Amino acid sequence: MPTPTEHHGRSEPETTPLARSRDGRPVSDRGDTVCVIGAGASGLTAVKNLAEHGFGVDCYERETGIGGAWNWRHDRSPVYASTHLISSRPFTQFPDFPMPDDWPDYPHHSQLLSYFERYADHFDLRRHIWFGTEVVRVEPVDDDRWDVTTRSTGGYGPERTSRYAAVVIANGHNWSPKLPRYEGLEQFRGEVMHASSYKDPAQLRGKRVLVVGAGNTGCDIAVEAAQQAARCWHSTRRGYWYAPKYVFGRPADQVNDTLLALRVPLRVRQWLYHRTLRLTVGDLTRFGLPRPDHRVYETHPIANSQLVYYVGHGAITPVPDVTRLHSHSVELTDGRQIDPEVVVFATGYLPRFDFLDAKILGDDEGVGRPRLWLNAFVPEHPTLAVTGLVQPDSGVFTLSHWQAVLFARLLRLRTTRPDRVTAFAARVRAGAGERYSGQVKDSTRHWFEVGHADYLRVLERALRDLEGK
Amino acid sequence: MRAWEWARPVRPVRREVLSATPELEEGRPPLLFVPGYGHGAWVYAEHWLGHAAARGFPAYAVSLRGHGGSGPAPDATLRAYAHDVVQVAAGLPRQAVLVGHGAGALVVAHALARYPARAAVLVAPVLGGWATFGAAMRRNPFGTLPAVFGGGLRLHRRQLFSRELPEADARRYTGRLGRAARRAQWRLLTGAEPEPPVGRPPVLVLGSPDDLVVPPSALTGAARRYDSAPLLFPGMGHDLMLDARWQEPIDAILDWLDKGPARDDRP
């Protein structure tokens, strides 16, 4: 009954004879077609690479456009007016579709969206995408196949279920805000927002602002507040290394990768990095910033040249962690009381896979922490993969690209070289939960952190093994 | 891993791109022509771009850095040339067919590992190696030898064109030839094999058995590398796109594309 492998155009998913789901619902069988969930950067590259490997692809996207997080018209987009990349261009672009080389080192979010639009048009990807369609359920059925249930975004209209040969989950992990619980949060009279709803510096203009969190977003917002707000406090739980975006006149990540390419050992790189920071940024404790309790490369790097500058101008006041909120003030761990009008929680996001039984991804406690190999491959489910679930010390898209290529090759070999597929499955089982980042702090924010060099080496090895090289 | 491409990205440079587009958009893939060393985009603008456009294919030609109307680049490497091709290809509205001539075919072969072209055509390909060098030395020692020591590679009229091409045209064309950067030129001798193409595009190789730069054995070798046999056009010189019978090879290329060659689907 399978439909032909090569399926072109957006034929209605319900054109093939109906099968039945376990609970008796009608299911349209999509044969060898692969389902991709989400048309952000990771979903797009999955669609492209699967199509390039000869698969039919149906991609479901809840929004009406592509680009995911980088399409700031989307209601779940986390980007704000001034968002620029923190990874420089060569680290961020897809390896087989470079950004124009006359673009800036750190492009603006609108450039990134136009880049994805061009990627989609160049490779004719939109014909595979069903916009305004949300995946609500993904269930395994016999023979490693999957029943995917969708409905139009917003919940109206009937649900429909289609059966696929494989599924790629590319639903992103920067849309479900992680809000801290503080005593007194409800009583606080000022405005409280999560960074996900911060869009424009006008929201801060002339106000007294407290920014909580020292991720890249928190630092960006603190810098904007420094320029726009009447006051800015920046609360961080611990000390961080604030790396400038440029060192020696070049993007810092490129300098770092020069050392990596030369295979300079980690210890030496850390020493060099510390020296460089000491010479350029200087001793941050002088400004009242806490001393970092870890060495560089041990947490996700913060690339921000301006934070230290504004701290030096007194436009940002570094403060410690918040203990509780009162109606008109905020209490800090050092006993101080401050009186912000706006509190911005830049406290990160949690990965969520509401459409899937958490156990399938090995997330037995259901806390959004799957147990995968290469952060992508699922033990016991060879036809399911997650892409883009990485927090690299570089761009995400290169990694998503290679994840998608590896998955597409794996699916291709299922009929021709089952022996290699079996060996791969064993590797997935053995390596589930493996980390690729040296010693990293084990907070929820960091569990899916990967060092791009370590990660890509393992992935490259996996590709070679698959090809029998 | 490609660490060097992250650590040391190729510098941008002004790139000359000439084009001819069909009056009616017929959904055919765009063609990107890549000239050989010493040649600029103009070699395609003479005949091939217009002809391809007349047959419904949007056609573009790029001058590699340091060539034609592109910015100067005396230190360019083969990587920089391949970068130029990938940049232009990725800038086209749809997935492109790459067509490389002479050493431009080597550049295309490298670009194919970085850009999933819809298809590729290698015209009289100079893929490098000692055999090509040997042939060049035998036919044109005075033009070839200086290149080994960093001088320019000089090709004479008889190597490039058949006798059918009027003398005045031949002289005009050779007068416009430039030279490739030294480091890129050396890669013709010692270069490593290009990585395999991404996306498994179909590849067509064509040339002339009477080409005095590329011996027939090199044509067969190049075609074999991509599991095909070369298409041959007897009686033509190395510069097929400028020679008197320029229309035959471009028609063959367009016919091949019209047939919609299949992707290489072997696992």
Ligand SMILES: Cc1cc2nc3c(=O)[nH]c(=O)nc-3n(C[C@H](O)[C@H](O)[C@H](O)COP(=O)(O)OP(=O)(O)OC[C@H]3O[C@@H](n4cnc5c(N)ncnc54)[C@H](O)[C@@H]3O)c2cc1C
């Ligand atoms: C402020 C900020 C700055 C960043 N800067 C960088 C940077 O400099 N470099 C970098 O590489 N990364 C950066 N990131 C990380 C960023 O998340 C990734 O770059 C990228 O957006 C991940 O792409 P994705 O496709 O995996 O996810 P997303 O872009 O989130 O796309 C997921 C898509 O899936 C869709 N979707 C979700 N659930 C469903 C469903 N059930 N059914 C149908 N569709 C669904 C969504 O609508 C969305 O379109 C940054 C993130 C933030 C928040």
